[in-house]
Amino acid sequence: MSKQWADPKDGAFKRQVSSFREIISPNHPIYKPAMNRxxxxxxxxxxxxxxxxxxxxxxxxxxxxxxxxxxxxxxxxxxxxxxxxxxxxxxxxxxxxxxxxxxxxxxxxxxxxxxxxxxxxxxxxxxxxxxxxxxxxxxxxxxxxxxxxxxxxxxxxxxxxxxxxxxxxxxxxxxxxxxxxxxxxxxVKDTTIDLVPRELETQIDEFNSWVYDNINNGVYKAGFAESAIEYEKEVKNVFEHLDRVEQLFKNKYLALEKKYGPDSKEILQHFYAIGDQLTEADIRLYTTIVRFDPVYVQHFKCNLTTIRDGYPYVHLWLRNLYWNNDSFRLTTNFNHIKLHYTRSHTRINPLSITPLGPNPHIKPL
Incomplete structure (x- = not known):
């Protein structure tokens, strides 16, 4: 596996493949479930x-x-x-x-x-x-x-x-x-949450597949591109797929509004990527979207628009997860996020100056 980030032939970003791929299972000969192990x-x-x-x-x-x-x-x-x-x-x-x-x-x-x-x-x-x-x-x-x-x-x-x-x-x-x-x-006492319900697994896997390649990894392919042609191709692709997510969330929100009424609190309780419950698909999309305005817009030059200004339904979904679920809010540290990208990628940001904005990092719900 190469340590190189970009292909010298076309300047395209290449992500390393993970190499440790074991599981934990009661039937595994070595890695069995245990407390604090x-x-x-x-x-x-x-x-x-x-x-x-x-x-x-x-x-x-x-x-x-x-x-x-x-x-x-x-x-x-x-x-x-x-x-x-x-x-x-x-x-x-x-x-x-x-x-x-x-x-x-x-x-x-x-x-x-x-x-x-x-x-x-x-x-x-x-x-x-x-x-x-x-x-x-x-x-x-x-x-x-x-x-x-x-x-x-x-x-x-x-x-x-x-x-x-x-x-x-x-x-x-x-x-x-x-x-x-x-x-x-x-x-654990509460075992009710299943992030990959069997009846939704195919939809989750399909959603994750195109979101990963075009959005999760797409912002990196744009940000680490080492040719203008490659950058322009990748950044356009990111926003084309953000448009796709926006349409998906718009359709979902309007359907929920029709079902529960325009002012019902029930809407946000079912406003998720797949089905009407929180799943792995929401987690995997969230970690990119929450970084988009604070980092990817300026640092990776994904600046055709912002989430807060260009994608109202994605923006609502993001704020709903952040403000209404401690597992999302308390694991999101904007200081670590901004300092890491702007201080660690010196080829992109050679002066290591960390922008103060956007203000606020995430808007209220």
């Missing part, structure tokens, strides 16, 4: 990792699967962890916070200066967390411990097994399915 290593900035965070929360697995959050700045050595505390009180606090939910997100909606925040900032629970399992300094240490000869990129998310000290899976779509599979149901 498995840990998620994530970046709050990364949309692929964000998917797994939302699912972990929705499935009530915060107390079952531990969490480690990398620093928002991605440098030449990859993702890093904060320094591990040496005093017992800090260690106990670290483990408690890491298992129970992650880092503080209470200030993520404030528009405040970024210039005073250095790339090597070390603010516990704000910039990231330490690694309480191995006290590793870098995410790459997990990969090299799992596979000493690994020579591809060190990506998030990582689903880690603390018993065998190895990576179970690093493909976000498969981690989503693992978390939703029910293998951890014995450890």
């Amino acid at each position: 498995y840990w998620l290593y994530v970046s709050l900035a990364c949309p692929w990792a964000h998917r797994t965070l939302i699912a972990r929360s929705l499935k009530h697995l915060n107390s079952v699967i531990g969490l480690v959050v990398v620093h928002w700045h991605l440098d030449s050595n990859g993702w890093r962890f904060l320094k591990y505390p040496t005093d017992k009180a800090s260690i106990d606090e670290n483990i408690y916070h890491t298992i129970s939910g992650g880092i503080d997100n209470s200030q993520s909606l404030e528009i405040k200066p970024f210039a005073s925040i250095p790339n090597d900032s070390d603010r516990l629970w704000i910039d990231g967390t330490p690694d309480p399992l191995n006290q590793f300094q870098r995410l790459k240490d997990l990969y090299l411990k799992s596979e000493p000869g690994y020579d591809a990129r060190f990506t998030v998310p990582v689903l880690w097994d603390s018993q065998t000290n190895t990576i179970v899976n690093n493909e976000s779509s498969e981690i989503l399915r693992i978390l939703n599979s029910g293998v951890f149901d014995e450890f």
Whole structure:
């Protein structure tokens, strides 16, 4: 697997294929369900990792699967962890916070200066967390411990097994399915949420397929394009498919309005991508759309319009998920998102200046 991001022949962005693809199952010879055995290593900035965070929360697995959050700045050595505390009180606090939910997100909606925040900032629970399992300094240490000869990129998310000290899976779509599979149901009280109901699975898979290629990955193909021809082709494609999503949500909203009445609160309780319930399709689309106005418009030059100005039904769907569901709102950290993209992609933004806007990052519902 190549570490190269773009094809030198045409300047097109190429995404790396994940290499750790195991599952967790009572019938698996190694990876069986257990309490506090498995840990998620994530970046709050990364949309692929964000998917797994939302699912972990929705499935009530915060107390079952531990969490480690990398620093928002991605440098030449990859993702890093904060320094591990040496005093017992800090260690106990670290483990408690890491298992129970992650880092503080209470200030993520404030528009405040970024210039005073250095790339090597070390603010516990704000910039990231330490690694309480191995006290590793870098995410790459997990990969090299799992596979000493690994020579591809060190990506998030990582689903880690603390018993065998190895990576179970690093493909976000498969981690989503693992978390939703029910293998951890014995450890939680509420098992009612199913993000991939059998009767909707075909529709969810079909929706995910074109959304992934044209929107989730489409913004990256536009943003990392290294030729004007490639960029223009990809950015047009992104907006063509956003138009498709907008029409889908418009039709869905009008049907719900007809069913429940124009002023009914029932509308937003059923306003989702597939069927009339929250599914994996909403999660996978959300992590791109919530980043669109704050980052992709300016940083990836996806600026034909914004979500808030050009797509009223997508915008309503986005705000409904954010403001009416803690699993979406509390896992969305706009500071990590904006600082990561604008400070880590120096080829795109060589001065590493982080824009203050849009203000607000997400509008009220």
